[in-house]
Amino acid sequence: MLQLSIPLNFLGVMYRELRQALTDIERMFGLLHVNQEVADAPSASALPPGAATLRFDAVRFAYDPKRPILRGISFEVPAGHTVAVVGHSGAGKSTLARLLYRFYDVSDGAIRINGMDIRGLTQSSLRAAIGIVPQDTVLFNDTLYYNIHYGRPDASREEVEAAAAAAQLGDFVARLPDGYDTRVGERGLKLSGGEKQRVAIARALLKNPAILIFDEATSALDSKTEKAIQAQLEQAAAGRTALVIAHRLSTVMKADEIIVLDQGEIVERGSHAALLAAGGHYARMWALQQQEAHDDR
Ligand code: ATP
Numbered sequence: 583m584l585q586l587s588i589p590l591n592f593l594g595v596m597y598r599e600l601r602q603a604l605t606d607i608e609r610m611f612g613l614l615h616v617n618q619e620v621a622d623a624p625s626a627s628a629l630p631p632g633a634a635t636l637r638f639d640a641v642r643f644a645y646d647p648k649r650p651i652l653r654g655i656s657f658e659v660p661a662g663h664t665v666a667v668v669g670h671s672g673a674g675k676s677t678l679a680r681l682l683y684r685f686y687d688v689s690d691g692a693i694r695i696n697g698m699d700i701r702g703l704t705q706s707s708l709r710a711a712i713g714i715v716p717q718d719t720v721l722f723n724d725t726l727y728y729n730i731h732y733g734r735p736d737a738s739r740e741e742v743e744a745a746a747a748a749a750q751l752g753d754f755v756a757r758l759p760d761g762y763d764t765r766v767g768e769r770g771l772k773l774s775g776g777e778k779q780r781v782a783i784a785r786a787l788l789k790n791p792a793i794l795i796f797d798e799a800t801s802a803l804d805s806k807t808e809k810a811i812q813a814q815l816e817q818a819a820a821g822r823t824a825l826v827i828a829h830r831l832s833t834v835m836k837a838d839e840i841i842v843l844d845q846g847e848i849v850e851r852g853s854h855a856a857l858l859a860a861g862g863h864y865a866r867m868w869a870l871q872q873q874e875a876h877d878d879r
Pocket of ligand 1: 645646651669670671672673674675676677678
């Protein structure tokens, strides 16, 4: 009986973990009840490691053929640069990230990394090159260590601690009585939004990805947490190719280029200063957010 109960118990745990991992992915991309399988091409090759230049080339996409979501999007993120995408809710910002991670294939056009169409790459090499900091991080009911280590299961203890330090979790962990062995998640220590985001950054940094996708949380944050997250983002993006999906324009002020999406089209692009000076969509969004921040004070 004992012999049987151990594997069953183990399977139960595995099942719960797996389901939770899927929940994480689903939440990450808001993908519920959709087919996430895009198969490797028979001739797929592995993406060589190293610096990555990312290009969206006339990308069109529709979840439902009757309703186009992206209508010919072209932009480049040169290796080591940060490009931010802003725009109203539903403009198609997160869809760009889903396509880059190949949860779906483009309907037309191409996404290229160092000139290679991502449809010709193995998914494992593509996904290994991309670190994601999702909007809402789901923590496993396990230790803090486990929750970071999960970013790259073959990482050593030293590497996990180095990633945590880079995500500015070091002092926080040092103050916990059980340190990295502290249990977190629903049945453990509840972390604040900012702390959860730091766990997500540590997970992503552990992969040491050439490309970082940062999907900013839509939830309201106090201005101190917001500033801290901005600083963390800048640090995490340094030396990587970063695509930032932003809801708060204050997060993207320092991006090399800001792209304004509206109804699946790029309506404006440029630096923060240039876009403000242009007095168009971005300038209006900026004025509105400044006003909201003022009203909240
Ligand atoms: P937000 O700022 O609210 O996160 P967004 O700009 O990131 O919005 P997307 O998530 O890219 O917007 O969604 C773009 C459009 O695609 C929306 O109208 C959305 O309803 C639709 N959409 C998103 N996911 C799916 C899906 N799995 N199936 C069908 N339509 C979808």
